[in-house]
Amino acid sequence: MDETSFDAIITINAKGLVQSFNPAAERLFGYSEGEVVGRNVKMLMPTHFRTEHDKYIANYLQTGEKRIIGIGRVVTGEKKGGAIFPIELSVGESRIDGAQVFVGFIRDLTEIQSEQRRVQELQRELFHVSRLGEMGQVVSGLAHEVNQPLAAIMNYLQVARNMVDGKQGEIAPIGDVLEKATAQTKRAADIVKRLRAFIDRRETERRQENLATLIDEALALGIVGQVGQATHVRLQLTAGLPRVNVDRVQIQQVIVNLLRNAVDAMEHQKNRELTISSAMDGADLVHVSVSDIGPGISPEIADKLFGAFVTTKEEGMGVGLSICKAIVENHGGRIWFTPNDGGGTTFHFTIPIEEPATATAAR
Ligand code: ADP
Secondary structure: OOOOOOOEEEEEEOOOEEEEEOHHHHHHHOOOHHHHOOOEHHHHOOHHHHHHHHHHHHHHHHHOOOOOEOOOEEEEEEOOOOOEEEEEEEEEEEEEOOEEEEEEEEEEOHHHHHHHHHHHHHHHHHHHHHHHHHHHHHHHHHHHHHHHHHHHHHHHHHHHHHHHOOOOHHHHHHHHHHHHHHHHHHHHHHHHHHHHHHHOHHHOOEEEEOHHHHHHHHHHHHOOOOOOOOEEEEEEEOOOOOOEEEEHHHHHHHHHHHHHHHHHHOOOOOOEEEEEEEEEEOOOEEEEEEEEOOOOOOHHHHOOOOOOOOOOOOOOOOOHHHHHHHHHHHOOOOEEEEEOOOOOEEEEEEEEOOOOHHHHHOO
8 A cells, every 4th residue: 555645545354443544544534553453444434334334344245235345435434533524435355365355445525525515605606696687677677667757757847848838037947947857857767768778688689789889888877876976987989890799788797897896996096097998809809898097906816817706805706707708708709807007907808790890880
């Protein structure tokens, strides 16, 4: 048995008494070889298996029925001190000096099990994300409700305008005020309309979309109330870009995510600048970038940034960029980031256009 063995290896005789206990087994179970050799291997099992084990061996020797030999199973072991931990156990049979021995190969599953827990966590978080989708539905319903009173307000305003129309004297300026009120109400109705279109889950198929419109809408809706007066937003959209075949809602989710990250990154600084650009990248890719003048990406997370649950924010879930990556790659594009010369970060993504630029540009 080699001293550097990765697996713990334990041999026992037909009575279940330990014959050898390698260094990996010592590390795994916390016993020294001397503490175990000559004793029944049951001592390495949780109590409820101990009584069974003698029966297992006896049964096998009598009937040849294999329950674990050559099969391998996931079971629990018990360390010195009583801690129970998951192991993968496979057992082989051999003869040493004419005597029958069983050789147990044991792999610690603690890590692997925690990876599974990670998977479960991942699923939970994704459910949370889809609950956010459900929230979208609630907002959609709410928008519908708000639409009706807005329409009523528009009507009343129209009536009032008719009443003061052509009137002279003190009452005359009211017409002007009513007109402004109408314009604002219409604006509110437009926002609600776009909000509904934005989150409406029925519109999740791919269509030929104008990227500029899509970016503009994402900007308007995605960072409502977040940007404030303090952030200077610059739009550098190249005119006449070909349309792209995308799921609008999903691509807007990507943009909104990038915008929010940029806004978050600049939260603690006085000067905040956000630049959103779109341009051709070669003949068949449209390139979108979102640039900030924040502190940049922390080096410790830079290389795993697009993985799930990577976050430096107290309230962050760390799934934003991993969702962005999934969406962009689903569309046949790529997402990455570059540090800015003067500080800050630029996130880039590309979306392939399906037809040559000249064929679609005119539409
Ligand atoms: P979350 O926003 O929940 O943290 P994300 O996946 O959106 O999850 O982002 C992961 C992490 O990447 C953020 O916590 C932040 O540390 C970093 N990050 C993303 N965008 C920027 C940016 N523009 N500037 C600096 N750090 C950023």
